[in-house]
Amino acid sequence: MLLATAWSEAAFGAALIADPVGFGPASSSSWLATAVAGYNWQSGSLVYGFEGDISWVGLKSDTSGQFVPRSPTAFVYPSEVTSANIDWYGTVRGRLGWTYGSFLFYGTGGVAYGNVNLTNRYDLGTSGQTAGLGPVITQTSGVKFGWTAGVGADYMLRPNLILNFEYRYVDLGTVSLPATPAPAPLQALVSSSASAHAQFQAVTIGLSYKFAPPSGPNAAYASMKGRAAAPLPPSDPWQGLYLGGRTGGAWGNNLSVTTPTGFRPPV
Template sequence: MKKFLLAVASIALGTASVQAADLAAQYTKAPVMAPAYNWTGFYVGANVGGQWGTANPATTTLFPVAAYFADSSVTAIGSVGAQRINSSSVTGGFTAGYNWQVNQAVLGLEGDINYFGFKGSATNTAVYPCCAPDTFTINSSVSADWLATIRGRVGFLATPSWLLYATGGAAIAEVKGNFAFTDTFSPATESGSIRDTRVGWTAGVGGEYAVGNGWSVKAEYLYVDLGRVSVTSNNLVAGAAEPAQTFTHSVDLKSNIVRVGVNYKFGGPVVARY
């Protein structure tokens, strides 16, 4: 009986030892964490969207001694010459910039050049208050083919891949305006033109998402104000030249831009995510 009990005890102890050895040999490998996207670096990209803009061309004249217009006509020309042009078009172009990531903040400098496509015209006609039924007509047209911006960006990371930002800086475009005045009294004609590279301002907001391997996609809104530019002329012809009659033509241009884009960032360190 004693021999039987010793045999059973030996078998039990051996089995326990094997199980303990098996348990000691088992372990779990720590999961490999994916690296976080790092926003620091130089990038290039392209964008496409739409612009919805307005221009407010204006034509005025003066009432000097021995000039062509009556005082009431000068007032009427100023009212009729205050016009409004709306324009909408597809816009698109190329972007380049550089970001610096500091913890959850991302600071950047970005520039772009785009097809702008602003174009429109307006025509108003009215009766001379002094001289009915004679009328006068003012034609205006405004266009801007391209737009460039140089902007700072200040953003924060909602997640390592989601960047939300505000942006603002300079907006640059060549603004062109053409103006023509005619009447049925003499008849009279006058014209003026503007072609000026304007430096205005822009501001907006946007979001950018890093999809990996240096690529990111973005959507943003920009408001653009190019200010007002003017020109004067003394080329009124009413039977004969009327050099004493001065006209002033001016135009401003503002636009709202919504666009989406894709960027590719070159190099830059990768930060491990823990």
């Protein structure tokens, strides 16, 4: 997917065209591990609150190939490796849900951010054919911001222990690298441009500990009277601060390369 030409008309007598071998779009899948904290308020069956998390993930998409000249007299055989990597991300979200027995079904959405890296390594020759000319490496890396949305369910195993299942979509936007010419005297050889859509889906399972709210008047009265009977259960069992961890899998991070066309050597 790259049209490359050899040095010049004077050097080779005619432009040489190279055909790609390999390349193509790529995506990836990975494990993930998450630390989460949040707070719920409850009004009847309605539960609402906010949640924040930070996740470690290994989404690395790679594509590679070599450009083989059509002319058997050529000695320049460029190759290219492009990779897109997401190694961590975080979110700050709102949550809104409804309770049904020991279950809480909810939707969630908010801001996402994460570290996205896109690297292109363009080697001007293989097997020492262009000795003295190192690879051309271009890279962009940094924290990108986007959005996230998902759905999930909590199950109250105990008053302070919550089992969580969740599906989430995360979109950190698109990053790109332009096509890069080789150094002199091989400027006619140009790398592919590359872009990565830093989006992915994730499914997780986890446990959270919910801190008990302050004792209500029912519990205080029972303590004052010395009664053995347990106080009535709270009317808002989901309300309060919680901390937890989750694990699961993620997939996405779509990578593609675009080949420039029409390049000819200078004369």
